[in-house]
Amino acid sequence: TIINRTAVMPEEPPKPKKKERAPPPPPPTAVSTACVLVRYAIGSMMANDNGDFLECAPFQATYMKDKPRLTGRVGLTATKAVADKTPLLDGKATALQQITANDFWNSLQEAIKRLTSTSSISIAYANVTKKKLFEKYGEEAASLALLDESQVGKKSKVKPDQPLTLALLKDNDVVVFACVVPGVPFASPSTALEAINLEMDQCDTKPGKKGFLFSSKWEAVPGSETSTEEAPLVESLPDSIPSILLSSEGQTLAQRVVSAEEEAAAKKQEKEAASAEKQQPEQKEMHVDPFSVEGTIDYTKLVDQFGSSLLDESLLKRLEALTVGKGRVPSLHRFLRRGIFFSHRDMHSVISAMEKNEAPLYLYTGRGPSSSAMHLGHLVPFLFTQWLQKAFDCPLVIQMTDDEKFIFKGEYDEHEGDNLEYFAGLTMENARDIIACGFDYEKTFLFSDLDYVGSMYPNIVRIWKAVTTNTINGIFGFDGSSNMGKIAFPAIQAAPSFASSFPTVLDVPNEKRRSTKQICLIPCAIDQDPYFRMTRDIAHKLVDKTTHPLGGKPALIHSKFFPPLQGAEGKMSSSNNNSAIFLTDSQEEIAHKIRAYCFSGGRETKAEQEKYGADTEIDVAYQWLRFFLEDDEELEKIGKDYSSGSGEYWSTGKVKDRLIAVLQKLVAEHQARRAKITDEEVRKW
Numbered sequence: 001t002i003i004n005r006t007a008v009m010p011e012e013p014p015k016p017k018k019k020e021r022a023p024p025p026p027p028p029t030a031v032s033t034a035c036v037l038v039r040y041a042i043g044s045m046m047a048n049d050n051g052d053f054l055e056c057a058p059f060q061a062t063y064m065k066d067k068p069r070l071t072g073r074v075g076l077t078a079t080k081a082v083a084d085k086t087p088l089l090d091g092k093a094t095a096l097q098q099i100t101a102n103d104f105w106n107s108l109q110e111a112i113k114r115l116t117s118t119s120s121i122s123i124a125y126a127n128v129t130k131k132k133l134f135e136k137y138g139e140e141a142a143s144l145a146l147l148d149e150s151q152v153g154k155k156s157k158v159k160p161d162q163p164l165t166l167a168l169l170k171d172n173d174v175v176v177f178a179c180v181v182p183g184v185p186f187a188s189p190s191t192a193l194e195a196i197n198l199e200m201d202q203c204d205t206k207p208g209k210k211g212f213l214f215s216s217k218w219e220a221v222p223g224s225e226t227s228t229e230e231a232p233l234v235e236s237l238p239d240s241i242p243s244i245l246l247s248s249e250g251q252t253l254a255q256r257v258v259s260a261e262e263e264a265a266a267k268k269q270e271k272e273a274a275s276a277e278k279q280q281p282e283q284k285e286m287h288v289d290p291f292s293v294e295g296t297i298d299y300t301k302l303v304d305q306f307g308s309s310l311l312d313e314s315l316l317k318r319l320e321a322l323t324v325g326k327g328r329v330p331s332l333h334r335f336l337r338r339g340i341f342f343s344h345r346d347m348h349s350v351i352s353a354m355e356k357n358e359a360p361l362y363l364y365t366g367r368g369p370s371s372s373a374m375h376l377g378h379l380v381p382f383l384f385t386q387w388l389q390k391a392f393d394c395p396l397v398i399q400m401t402d403d404e405k406f407i408f409k410g411e412y413d414e415h416e417g418d419n420l421e422y423f424a425g426l427t428m429e430n431a432r433d434i435i436a437c438g439f440d441y442e443k444t445f446l447f448s449d450l451d452y453v454g455s456m457y458p459n460i461v462r463i464w465k466a467v468t469t470n471t472i473n474g475i476f477g478f479d480g481s482s483n484m485g486k487i488a489f490p491a492i493q494a495a496p497s498f499a500s501s502f503p504t505v506l507d508v509p510n511e512k513r514r515s516t517k518q519i520c521l522i523p524c525a526i527d528q529d530p531y532f533r534m535t536r537d538i539a540h541k542l543v544d545k546t547t548h549p550l551g552g553k554p555a556l557i558h559s560k561f562f563p564p565l566q567g568a569e570g571k572m573s574s575s576n577n578n579s580a581i582f583l584t585d586s587q588e589e590i591a592h593k594i595r596a597y598c599f600s601g602g603r604e605t606k607a608e609q610e611k612y613g614a615d616t617e618i619d620v621a622y623q624w625l626r627f628f629l630e631d632d633e634e635l636e637k638i639g640k641d642y643s644s645g646s647g648e649y650w651s652t653g654k655v656k657d658r659l660i661a662v663l664q665k666l667v668a669e670h671q672a673r674r675a676k677i678t679d680e681e682v683r684k685w
Contacts, residue, residue: 026182026183026184027072027182027183028070028183028220029183029184029185029186029192029228029230030070030186030192030193030220030221030222031070031071031072031183031220032165032167032181032182032183032184032185032186033123033185033186033189033192033193033220034070034072034193034196034218034220035072035179035181035185036123036167036169036177036179036181036185037112037115037116037169037189037196038072038112038196038216038218039177039179040115040169040176040177040179041108041111041112041115042108042216070219070220070221070222071199071217071218071219071220072217072218072220073215073216073217073218105198105200105216108198108216109197109198112196112198112218113195115189116189116190116193116194116195116196117190118171118190119188119190119191119605119606120171120172120606121169121170121171121188121189121190122170122173122187122188122189122231123167123168123169123170123185123186123187123188123189123231124167124168124170124187124231124232124233124234125165125166125167125168125184125185125231125232125233125234126165126166126168126233126234126235126236126237127163127164127165127166127233128163128164128165128166128180128237129160129161129162129163129164130147130158130159130160130161130162130164131160131161132237133147133164133166136237137240137241147180164180165180165181165182165183165184166178166179166180166237167179167180167181167185167231168234168238168241175238175241177241178238178241184230184231185230185231186228186229186230186231187229187230187231187232188229191223192222192223192228192229193220193221193222193223194221194222194223195221196218196219196220196221197218197219197221198216198217198218199217199218199219286298286301286302288302288526288527289476289477289527289530290476290527290528290530290531291408291476293527293561297560297561299342299343299526299560302526303343306343306526306529306530306533307533308343308344308345308526308529308556308558309343309344309345309347310342310343310344311336311339311341311342311343311344311347311557315344315347315348315351316332316336318348318351318355319332319336319347319351320332322351322354322355322392323391323392324391328390328391328392328393329387329390329391333384333387333391334627334629334630334632335380335383335384335559335627337632338626339560340380340559340560340626340627341384341523341557341558341559341560342558342559342560343526343557343558344555344556344557344558345529345532345536345553345555345556346550346553346555346556347521347555347557349549349550349555350519350521350549350550350555352549353519353549353550354392358517358549359517359518359519359548359549360394360517360518360519361392361394361518361519361521362394362395362396362397362499362506362518362519362520362521363385363388363389363392363394363395363396363397363520363521363522363523364396364397364398364399364496364497364520364521364522364554365381365382365385365396365398365399365522365523365524366398366399366400366401366493366496367382367398367399367400367401367430367434368400368401368402368404368405369400369401369402369405369423369426369427369429369430370405370409370426371426372425372426372429372430373429373582373583373584374430374433374582374583375580375581375582375583376562376580376581376582376583376624376627376628376663377561377562377580378433379433379437379583379670380525380559380562380627381523381524381525381559382434382437383437384523384559385437385439385523386437386438386439388521388523389439389440389443389444390440393443394443395443395444395445395505395506396439396440396443396444396445397444397445397446397447397496397502397505397506398434398444398445398446398447399447399449399493399496400427400430400431400446400447400448400449401449401489401492401493402423402424402426402427402448402449402450403423403449403450403453403485403489403492404449404489404492404493405423405426406418406419406420406423407483407485407486407489408486409423410423420450424448424450427448427450428679428682431446431682431685432674432677432682433583433670433674434446435674435677435681435682435685436670436673436674436677437670438673441684441685444685445502445505445685446682446685449492453492455501455502455503455504456492456495456496456501458500458510459495459498459500459501459542460491460492460495462541462542463490463491463494463495463535463538463542464488464491466538466541466542467490467491467534467538469487471534472487472490472534473487475490475530475533475534476490476530490531490534493531494531494532494534494535496520497520497522497532497535497539497554498513498520498539498542498543498552498554499516499518499520500512500513500516500542500543506518513542513543514542514543514544515544515547516543516548517547517548517549519548519549519550519554519555520554520555521554521555521556521557522554522555522556522557523556523557523559524556524557524558524559525558525559525560525561526558526559526560526561527561529556529558532554532556535553535554536553536554539551539552539553539554540552562624562627563620563623563624564579564580564620565578565579565580565581565593565594565597565598565599565620566578566579566597566599566620567599567618567620578593578596578597579597581593581594581663581667583667583670583671583674584671585667587664587667587668590660590663590664590667591660591664594621594656594659594660594663595656595660598620598621598624598656598659599618599619599620600614600619600620600621600652600656601614601615601616601617601618601619601620601622601652602614602619602642602651602652603645606651609645609650609651609652610645610646610650611645612645613642613643613644613645613646614642614643614645614652614655615643616639616642616643619642619652619655621652621655621656621659622638622639622642622655624659624663625638625655625658625659625662628659628662628663628666629658629662637649638655638658641654642654642655
């Protein structure tokens with residue numbers, strides 16, 4: 001018997017099948033939304049100055065599960081070939097690390113802030129598959145960053161028919177970017193997201209095998225009381241989708257938001273600076289005197305109160321014939337064309353005398369130096385006076401009332417004494433700004449009261465003798481508590497109205513004082529009119545009224561007030577830095593103040609703006625353009641677009657951007673001229 005000694009091996013039990021893992025839940029809506037914006041922003045940062053875009057490797061996105069924070073990561077790989085020919089990525093790891101630390105992430109954070117605060121940005125989504133994307137867009141889908149490496153790479157586990165969510169980023173309903181993201185984003189990032197904050201210590205840039213890896217971690221912060229509506233579903237895909245790095249207008253969206261600001265540029269900054277910007281400012285009762293301007297100004301009512309006359313069309317035509325018609329200037333000044341200089345006293349008599357060549361004319365204006373830096377409001381009368389001097393080819397005297405500023409604002413310290421010399425120093429600083437306005441040196445005399453008052457003293461004494469204290473107190477509101485300098489000063493401001501106060505400059509010796517026929521024209525803001533109403537009342541006591549064309553009286557032409565940034569009430573003030581643009585402000589300061597503090601007459605939402613348009617009467621940006629934009633046709637277009645909510649200048653941001661450009665140019669040119677004026681040059685004037 002043969003025995004089979006082969007051991008019988010027991011059968012191995014079947015291996016248990018691995019349990020299939022449940023797919024991870026979609027990320028929160030805030031994270032999906034933030035992913036879209038961060039992916040767009042980080043790609044946009046790679047655009048170069050020529051508007052071309054870099055061919056960057058696809059994005060990869062992963063999401064953190066830590067709660068309750070809503071965080072995520074987005075990575076971008078830029079190829080070495082791209083890095084070698086890009087200023088931002090010069091191919092050197094050390095340079096990259098330096099750029100990363102100093103510039104890149106801070107710039108990215110700013111770009112993200114602008115995107116989350118721009119109301120024209122919206123998001124929709126479409127249900128797609130990888131197969132559908134390739135059929136629609138071909139192999140370009142990957143290069144357009146619709147899909148990332150996990151979806152199209154060699155290790156991709158995404159099946160052709162697996163459902164995917166394609167987010168469509170829109171600006172004013174135009175698709176500017178798209179990408180596949182897990183979950184469904186918010187419809188409106190600006191209302192649903194308060195912020196997307198980069199965690200700087202978790203942001204890094206380092207060289208890798210394929211190129212340079214940009215890795216960023218961020219946290220999405222949902223709005224507290226905002227609309228959290230999910231993005232709408234669209235059934236059909238757009239025919240084409242722009243590159244991740246280039247918008248349909250040839251600029252990255254981040255760049256365009258910086259330059260155009262759209263409907264609400266720097267929205268958060270504006271909220272911090274003026275939480276009630278979009279509300280109509282409270283109407284205050286009008287009050288106008290030489291020392292304060294308050295409330296909403298009714299200029300027709302003001303003219304009635306002061307007893308002056310409005311400049312009418314017939315008077316402007318006569319003025320145009322006398323100036324433009326003589327070939328001295330190309331056109332009437334924009335301040336006249338737009339009614340900014342709007343009121344007058346005896347301008348018809350001035351024009352009649354000039355038409356008949358009856359008497360010579362001289363101009364008189366002035367400045368009370370209260371600060372070392374003049375603002376745009378101070379510039380208005382000097383710009384107009386410079387035009388008048390050229391238009392009439394006449395002499396000009398400019399009074400610097402440093403004495404007045406000390407009398408009204410001076411201080412005394414028991415140890416240091418008074419600060420009179422401080423105001424004398426301000427005269428020198430302000431004189432530089434005035435000279436930079438372009439006056440004719442041969443026909444201009446600029447003087448400080450502290451230096452020149454002796455020559456005017458005989459006329460000052462005559463005015464003191466002619467005007468009672470009761471009259472002064474009634475006009476200016478002085479009383480027994482006012483120092484005597486305040487009561488005495490109006491005569492000092494009145495004296496230059498008479499040519500005999502300048503016996504050498506205007507060649508009026510004392511013996512011809514009463515018989516002079518020289519006419520004085522004073523361009524000024526209408527709040528200064530009380531000084532010269534008083535002057536006109538007693539003018540016959542200094543000049544023979546029977547021979548003088550105006551009875552010895554000075555003539556006046558009044559301007560409206562230049563409104564402060566915060567609203568079209570009162571006038572601009574040096575005491576509030578954020579209510580004014582100063583002639584010493586940098587280009588950045590000008591842009592910041594306009595964007596942050598400039599009161600808007602635009603509507604709360606884009607839909608309301610397009611339906612109703614802006615109120616240009618209260619919109620400070622538009623009102624300032626009336627003062628400083630020379631082109632009448634462009635101003636008319638801006639007003640038409642803005643008030644109708646359509647066209648190129650439909651939004652507050654567009655109008656503010658145009659104003660910023662105008663003011664930056666004006667101030668830069670002024671600063672360049674001022675820089676050339678030395679103390680010695682000032683003394684010559």
